[in-house]
Structure formats: structure tokens, C-alpha cells
Amino acid sequence: MIGAASVEFTHLDTGTPEAAWREAGIEHLPTLALEDNLGPETLLIVGAAHPDDECLGAAGLIRRALAAGAVVRVLLCTWGEASHPASPSVQPPALAELRRAEFHEALKRLRANPPVGSETTGGQSGSIKSIELGLGDGQLSESTDLIADAAAKMVRDSPAQRVVIAAPYRRDGHTDHDTVGAALARAAAESGALLLEFPIWFWHWAHPARDSEWRHWMRLPLSAGAIKAKADALEAHTSQLHALSDAIGDETVLGASQLEHFSRSFEVFRVTASATRDAGSASHTFDGVHADADDPWGLRSSWYERRKLALMVGMLPNETYRCALEIGCSIGESTAALAERCDHLLAVDASATALGLAAARLADVTGVDLAKATLPHDWDSLGLGPGQLDLVIVSETGYYLAEDELCELLANSRRALSPTGVLALCHWRGPIDGWPLDGDRVHALAARLGMRSLASYSEEETLIEIYENGTPPRGGSCFASGAASGAQQSASAAG
Numbered sequence: 001m002i003g004a005a006s007v008e009f010t011h012l013d014t015g016t017p018e019a020a021w022r023e024a025g026i027e028h029l030p031t032l033a034l035e036d037n038l039g040p041e042t043l044l045i046v047g048a049a050h051p052d053d054e055c056l057g058a059a060g061l062i063r064r065a066l067a068a069g070a071v072v073r074v075l076l077c078t079w080g081e082a083s084h085p086a087s088p089s090v091q092p093p094a095l096a097e098l099r100r101a102e103f104h105e106a107l108k109r110l111r112a113n114p115p116v117g118s119e120t121t122g123g124q125s126g127s128i129k130s131i132e133l134g135l136g137d138g139q140l141s142e143s144t145d146l147i148a149d150a151a152a153k154m155v156r157d158s159p160a161q162r163v164v165i166a167a168p169y170r171r172d173g174h175t176d177h178d179t180v181g182a183a184l185a186r187a188a189a190e191s192g193a194l195l196l197e198f199p200i201w202f203w204h205w206a207h208p209a210r211d212s213e214w215r216h217w218m219r220l221p222l223s224a225g226a227i228k229a230k231a232d233a234l235e236a237h238t239s240q241l242h243a244l245s246d247a248i249g250d251e252t253v254l255g256a257s258q259l260e261h262f263s264r265s266f267e268v269f270r271v272t273a274s275a276t277r278d279a280g281s282a283s284h285t286f287d288g289v290h291a292d293a294d295d296p297w298g299l300r301s302s303w304y305e306r307r308k309l310a311l312m313v314g315m316l317p318n319e320t321y322r323c324a325l326e327i328g329c330s331i332g333e334s335t336a337a338l339a340e341r342c343d344h345l346l347a348v349d350a351s352a353t354a355l356g357l358a359a360a361r362l363a364d365v366t367g368v369d370l371a372k373a374t375l376p377h378d379w380d381s382l383g384l385g386p387g388q389l390d391l392v393i394v395s396e397t398g399y400y401l402a403e404d405e406l407c408e409l410l411a412n413s414r415r416a417l418s419p420t421g422v423l424a425l426c427h428w429r430g431p432i433d434g435w436p437l438d439g440d441r442v443h444a445l446a447a448r449l450g451m452r453s454l455a456s457y458s459e460e461e462t463l464i465e466i467y468e469n470g471t472p473p474r475g476g477s478c479f480a481s482g483a484a485s486g487a488q489q490s491a492s493a494a495g
Helices: 018-024 054-068 090-112 144-159 177-191 212-216 224-236 256-260 278-293 303-315 333-339 352-361 403-416 439-448
Strands: 031-033 043-050 071-078 128-133 162-168 193-198 218-221 266-272 323-326 343-351 368-373 391-395 419-426 453-456 462-468 490-491
Touching: 018 278, 043 144, 054 071, 054 090, 054 128, 054 162, 054 193, 054 218, 054 224, 054 266, 071 144, 071 177, 090 128, 090 224, 128 144, 128 303, 144 177, 144 224, 177 193, 212 266, 212 490, 278 352, 278 403, 303 333, 303 391, 303 419, 303 453, 303 462, 323 333, 323 352, 323 403, 333 343, 333 352, 333 391, 343 352, 391 403, 403 419, 403 439, 403 490, 419 439
Parallel strands: 031 218, 031 490, 043 071, 043 162, 071 128, 162 193, 323 343, 323 391, 343 368, 391 419
Antiparallel strands: 193 266, 218 266, 419 462, 453 462
8 A cells, every 4th residue: 555566546536635634633743843954054955756746745845944044956857748648739848848847937936936035034045956867757766876876966065064855755656756755865864864755646545544654744834925935836837737738638637636735834744863764774774784794783692692582482472383474584593593483484684685694594494485675665575465474573673664664564564463463572772873763662662552462571671572463453553643742742853
């Protein structure tokens, strides 16, 4: 249901009404405070897969940055020539020129209508320019590295003391959006920039209860001037707001129901704090970790690691398990121990380098399959049906995810577990530099699921908990209380 590979929708679908999002509490998300992040010393990079993405998802943010005196650069990856692939009246080259002109008019309106200086106390205002890559619309999945490199160069070439990167949500359900989001997320991780991801098509195809990751996102209130400027800028994208002609294939792309999501008095962002990583960084990060050492955590040599593994395996209530999943197998030491208790074990890791080491370690171990997957994003690739598993192990991996990613992973695990299936969590309790969670927070989020505790072990450095799955309530996840007190919350995005 999440990501371009598993979402099927068109702009002609009715979609989820804005009223459903309001009823679910979208207006009560925590407030995103950017006062410490936007100023004359700030570079704001806004990634756009197509002309109009910058207005739909981030026009208010752009206005806020300009009003604070920041330098704004919009990285436009395509000219949107494929928005009407079946048009009988406008050919792609002509549509590209039309949409490019609309894009420049939209940026002009964001800067000048009303005058941005009127929104500042001192009259200062920033600057806005575009960098255009001219890549093929609908073909960006082949250009992730190029887009990431372009964003990285913008950071390197800027004298700014602080960098904020805004980009489409990496799991927006549109391949081009997902690609730009992933590329700019990489650039943000490598530069230590604050990352703000803006959903666009997510609001159209997602369901508030089923696709509940939004409950961990944040809300940026817009001033009256920003609301007007956003509406005026969006109107510049005439080719998307109105039919090209009455002919089939020339239909309006952004209908009234879609536009309601972008007429709010706020914008919504998924926030990754400065110098912080999430699952999207896992493959690159842990390939490097395992390339530098064949046992980077001392799983074979450390008494602490060997003892902790023995404790976790010893706490599993059943002697044997029919079908199990290990999330984050690293070099295969824990996999070998778990395999002795499992008829079949699927061991997953985001790092190809780690999996190579694990394959060598497990060469003589039967009943184990290894798979490369970055979870939760690649969950569907595992091919696990409901109730197929009777054991899921999440050991020393939960804190390498953002909160919304961890909650989704746990929800997916529960769906794949039988009612009597077991979820085992084991984590170090020390600080985790460069990642958003720690062991205690991982286990606190898991506790929200309301599963029956079978066993637990706690000491200064280690926390192990064993749960029975039971029957998950409809829509139940650790997102449930994510926005409960959002009306009174405010959070700074400073890292």
C-alpha cells in the first residue's frame, strides 16, 4: 500500500476527501518551529520532480524562508512533459515549454505577491532562483545519483552556514516523486542538513487509518500572506488546473478534491533532524561499516554480545519455530543461533556487504534464506502473507529507523505473524549517535501495540522483551497516539 511499487492510482480517481484527513486530526499535528533554521545565513533547497510540486508541497515554506532572508534554490528535475501522455492537442515538447513557463511565473509570484518583505519585521527578504536538470518526465528512477549529486553540489557551492532541504515524500506513490525524495534525502544525510519531506499524491491515495505514518509528521502554519501567495503561485500552473481541451486525454490533472489538500492554512512535512539518518541511509551506511571490518560490533569476540544473544534466544518460549523472520542479520552470528530453533528462517539486511559475510558464515547451516531489503520500505518484496510467520526478531535494528518507519515495520510484522506468533525485541540502551531513536524509545513504541508480554529482561545496557502477537485490532499500530496531544505540541527542527 505504500511506495510506487505497491500503490496504484490515477489523478482521475476520486481519492481520499480532505474531510477525512480533518476528521482524523491532521489539523492537530505538532507544530514545526523553524525560527532557528531559517535566516539570512540559510540555504533552502527545494526539490521538485515536476513544475507545480514546489507550490503544492512547499510554497508556504518557501515564503517563510524568503521572509527570513534565506537563499532559496528550487531544483527542478523535469519539465513535466508527460503530464498528459494521451493528449491529442499538445505534444510533449510544447507541453514542456508551457509548463516551464508556468514554473517561472509561479516562482515570480511567490517572490512578489504580496511583497515578501512585508512579512518581516525588518523588511529583509531573501532570493529565489531555479536550477533545472531537464530530465525525462516519468524516467527519474534512472537518475537518482545525478539528482543527489546536483543537490550536493548546491550545498558545496553555497557559503550558507545552515542548509535545509525540502523534497517530495520518498513514499509518495509516484515514481518520480519517490526518486527525487530519495536523492535529496541522501544529500541531506551526507551534508547534515535538516530534511523536510512534503507529501503530494499521498493525500490522494492514502487512508488516514490504514496509512498512519502521517501521525508522526509536523505542521507548518502559514501566514495570511503566505496562503495568498501560495494560491496565486499555484494558479500559474494553468495546464494542471484546467483541461487542455475538451478532448479525451486533455483532462484536468489537479481537480477540486485534490486541490483541497493544498488549500490548508498549514503545510505538512516529514521531518528528519539535522545530522540524523533513517532507514533510507541504511544500505549505504552499513555497507561502509561492514567493508571496514568483518565483525564491526564484535559479535564473535565480545562477551557482552555473545551473552546478550544467548539471553534473547533462551527467552524464546517455544523450542522450535516453523517460519521466522530476522530483521537485520548483519554477519550472520545471530542467524546461526536462531537457525537451531527454526525450521525455516528468512534473514534480512539492508547491506549487501553484510549479507556476503553472512552467506560465508552460514554456508553449512540449513533452512536459512538471506534477502537484501531495506525495511519497512521493501517489505512487499519479502512476499510474506498474513499469519505466515510464528517468530519475528528485531534485534539491535529498531533505532536505525525513524519513528514512523519503526511503527510501520512493527505493524507489518504483526500482520505477518499468526495470533500465537512471537515478536522478540533486543536493544542496547546507550546513546545512538546520528540516528533518531534509542533502545528505550524503540521498546516504548512497541509497548503501544498492546501485545501480551511473555518475558522481559532489563539491565543497565540491555533491554529484551518477548511478546505474543494476539489478534491485532483493525488499524492498530504504535502510531495511534502519535498526534493525540498535537494541538499543544511544538517542536524545533534544529538538530
